Structures are given as structure tokens and as C-alpha cells.
Amino acid sequence: MGSRIESEKDIRQKYVWGRIVDTQVKSQNSSHGMYTNKLTETDNGYFWLPGGSNRKQQEAQNAEVWQTLSELPKLTGSELYVSLDREYSQKELNAKFSGLRVEPRWFAVRSGQEWAGIDSYAVTDEEGKAAPAEPEDYLNISVANPIGGDSSVGLDYIPVQGETNEEYLKYHFLSWKTGMIEALKRISQSPEVAESVSAIDFASAAEEVEKNGAKVYGVVVTGRSEELAKLQDEPWMQGAIVRLGDSVLDTRQFDPYIVN
Secondary structure, three states: OOEEEEEEEEEEEEOOOOOEEEEEEEEEEEEEEEEOOOOOOOOOOOOOOOOOOOOHHHHHHHHHHHHHHHHHHOEEEEEEEEEEEEEEEEHHHOOOOOOOOOOOOOEEOOOOOOOOOOOOOOEEEEOOOOOEOHHHHHHHHOOOOOEEEEEHHHHHHHHOOOOOOOHHHHHHHHOHHHHHHHHHHHHHHHHHHHHHHHOOOOOHHHHHHHHHOOOEEEEEEEEEEEHHHHHHHHHHHHHOOEEEEEEEEEEOOOOOOOOO
């Protein structure tokens, strides 16, 4: 319904050995936006920035994710949230999926607003004494407000330019950073839109991206579950933290990914 999703009822059924053994129907009568204020509400967050001293603890949970992906039935599509070992340019990271039967769908960009809304964060030592966190300590907690976009965001938000072939190539194929900056600026100009997307300072985020570049630290990848499981063998995935998102029945044909 426009930019909103209307929910009337929530129906859950338990299916055991070919029989429905339990059905629960709950009235919703509520509506919600297409965007959520907290993308990392579940699973203790989907993304971590590179450099944290506790990354090895998070990486230890990767094994369960890879095992689950390998065990899911055929025709199951899943989404994988990957916290990268370092920051990449979008173009550089996008190229790493070339030829694979998976697709990068969303790139988390370093914005300087990763922990916006966290008023206080304390670190407790072995003796139980709490002290205010230092900047490097924040690298050990999941990103509270990840922002980013898909690989076409540069096409959607590029400034209006002439239609010469040179300008077309420049702005339509090399403008992902420019598009990200423009998107953040436009959101910041509409407070009601900004509030519905995330509780961050979009103007400051645009300045950060413009100053330091559209550095990508996380990516959401979709595809057949068994194909996603193969990413474990990719050399550039070493040191990454992976978390599993939704898994659904999906009969689409996943062709090898082509870099635009």
C-alpha cells in the first residue's frame, strides 16, 4: 500500500510428519514501514567493523553458519550477512562475486554513524570495574545503524548531467560513491523520511562518505544455500564474520553473477 505494508493477521502452523498439528492465528491490525529503524535487531547485529580485538570470538560462530547452509534442502534460497576483514571499494568488492552463482544485494558503507543512538557503553574488566569505552572498544560491538545501498544506488541518485557518451559512462558506471552521497543528502533534506529510515545524522554521514570515500565493511549476499556455502573457500572471505539471515523456498534460476 504505497510505501507501507499492512498486516492483518499472523498465521503460524506446525507441520509434523505430514500432518498439521497446531495452528495459531493472531490479529495484527497494524502497519509498518518498508524500512526498519534497527536493521541489527536480531542475532546481536549483522555487521562488525574491521579491527576489533574480539573478532576471533565472532568468527568462531562462522562454523555453525556454514554447517547450516550445507544442510539446508535443495531449492532453498538464503541471505548471508558478511562483515568483511577490511574495508573495500564497492567496485572492488563487487568484482569478487563475478562468475559465482550468488548475488551481492546490499553494501554497508562506513558513515561515521555506526553507533549513533548508543548514549553510553561501558567496558567491565576482570575485577568487575566498569569504565567508559574507548573508541577502539566500539569495534567489538555490532553496528547499531548500518547504512548503505545496492550496486545501482549510483544510478538512482546521480546528479542530472548531459547526455554525451563520455558523461553517460562517467556518471552511470563509475558513480556509486557519488550516488551514495546524493542519496544521504536527499534523505537528510526530508526529516520525516530520515526518521522512518534510521536514527542517524544523514547529513554527517554524507560528509563522511564524501571525505573518506564509500568504504564498504559489510555486504548482504543472496543465492542458493549450497552456493553460499561455497563462499567459505574464497580466499578473500578469510577473516570475515558471517551470519545467516532468512532462508526460504526459492525456485528461481541463479545464473553466474555478472559485474555491471
